[in-house]
Amino acid sequence: MSLAPSESAPGGAPAVATGTPAGRGGHRRPGRARSGSSRSGLARPGRRRLLTRGSVPYLLIMPAVLGFAVFKAYPIAASFWISLTTGNGDARQFAGLSNYRRLLDDPLFWTALRNTALILVVQVPLMLGLALLVALGLNSTKVWLRPLWRLGVFVPSLTGLVAAGVMFSVILNHDAGLLNWVLSLFGIDRVNWLGSPYWARVGVVLVITWHYTGYNAVMYLAGLQGIPKELYEAAMVDGAGPVRRFFAITLPQLRPILLLTVVLSTIGTLQLFDEPYVLTGGGPDNSTLTVTMYLYNNGFKYFDFGYASALAYALALIVSVLGILQVRLMGERR
């Protein structure tokens, strides 16, 4: 592709003639104040003609635009088209909304959605609550060996889902798993973690919680450390107790980061796939079948791409609606 010289560069910027006295140093364009100053300097005249200022940002952004177009924009659009078709491979036929109608009548879709929602409602608050407690603990100067504990709680989030999955498929084993052994030390009977519909869900929740609590705790810790000390000092002068200070200062100050973690965790859990895939295969009795897993089964086991794409779009819709709701409910009110 040819590289536009600055004179013809898109963007409506007045062309900065390379090398003319007016263009050298200090020349600032009116408007667009934010990055105006970055245009003020100029490359040495006569050198590097291809990289004149006007085309520079376009060259910089080009790989990202190309990658975005091919691997994000196109697939997102194509997937919607596929969701409106039936058939296999190249022999696709336009079928209108029939995949979406099928979805509404598909009991397995509703099962998957219910499982996903259940895991979401239990797991996200549990995990974020724990993360906040851990962060508060780590933030206390009275605690000994803080860096060690911080390190330890963060480590699970580095583990890949497969590594965590195989590890916990044995740890949660009914007859000889580590967890049941630890419970037995406290006199608790063996639990059939992955074998019963109820406990399989609990098991999946436990594993996800183990996996991501530390990551969120470290985020909260950063948020806590960014709260100005003066706020607490002023509150103490006013006679506010620890509980009052927590609700009047800590929580509101943490709101942006709380919002971020709530949205990210919700998106992540709604797309839950790896843990149930490795731990339970969606069983027993479809009790841990998630929407993404059902989508995967339809697409890459039964090769029903049309239906799988409809599932994907349904999921995207749910994710965006929930995301927007959360931002509305928790976001800054200005």
Next chain:
Amino acid sequence: MKFRGPLLTVLLAGAFGLCVGPFWWLAMAATQDDKDVFSWPPKLLPGSHLMENLQGLQESIGLTRVLVNTLVVAGLQTVGAVVVSVLAGYAFAKFDFRGRNLFFVLLLSTLVIPDAVMLIPIFQMMMDLGLIDSYESVVLPGLVTPFGIFLMRQALRSMPDELLDAARVDGAGELRVLWRIVIPVNRPIIAALALFVFLGGWNQFVWPLIALRSPEMYTLPVATATLQGLSTTDYAQVLLAGAIAAIPVMALFLVLQRQFISGLLAGATKE
């Protein structure tokens, strides 16, 4: 409140144990004979079968080949994604151009779209290009990361414009400004991004599971999951594969944790 410090310390030590304990058990289980993996009580001390298990993995999944695949895929992805992110982040942070805000919003909005939406068209694209079962098929879709571009934009924005302008006044071309100033000044955060991308590439599972067909192309997570799915599975081997997947990453983290955490927080807290 005299006991608050010790009490909190004990509680945090408990959380530490819950988080790290499973790794200890994993490392120990990976050195046991298969029949001892499910012994009661669980073995919490090193066994003597590490070499046998390694050999078994070599025979069952071709461990060295699988490790090479994983390293190549994660390495290529890291280099590619870092380059794309630094360039785009620099453009977003320090230049004004048409479509800038629109593209930025589009980029970030893909974060709410489940990856699953993109799987099928990308799969078909890779089939049409004849790239299925190749390194390219795994690496290419991961090169544009909205997170990486966002992180770089945030980091580069805080760089003073005067620094760049001084170099330009001295006659440095844009490539030179990028290479000699932007990248060196931001090396820590770029290193953090590289770590994140590498970690993601090393651990990624769903897409390689779909894109890779032959066992000699498998990455470690795919090979491990496949091994676990076999009815004749030797669980000591599976757990060793899991340990091999988990432990280098932790070592890397221990060495570079400062970059890691600062990168994580830069993405989360700026602005």
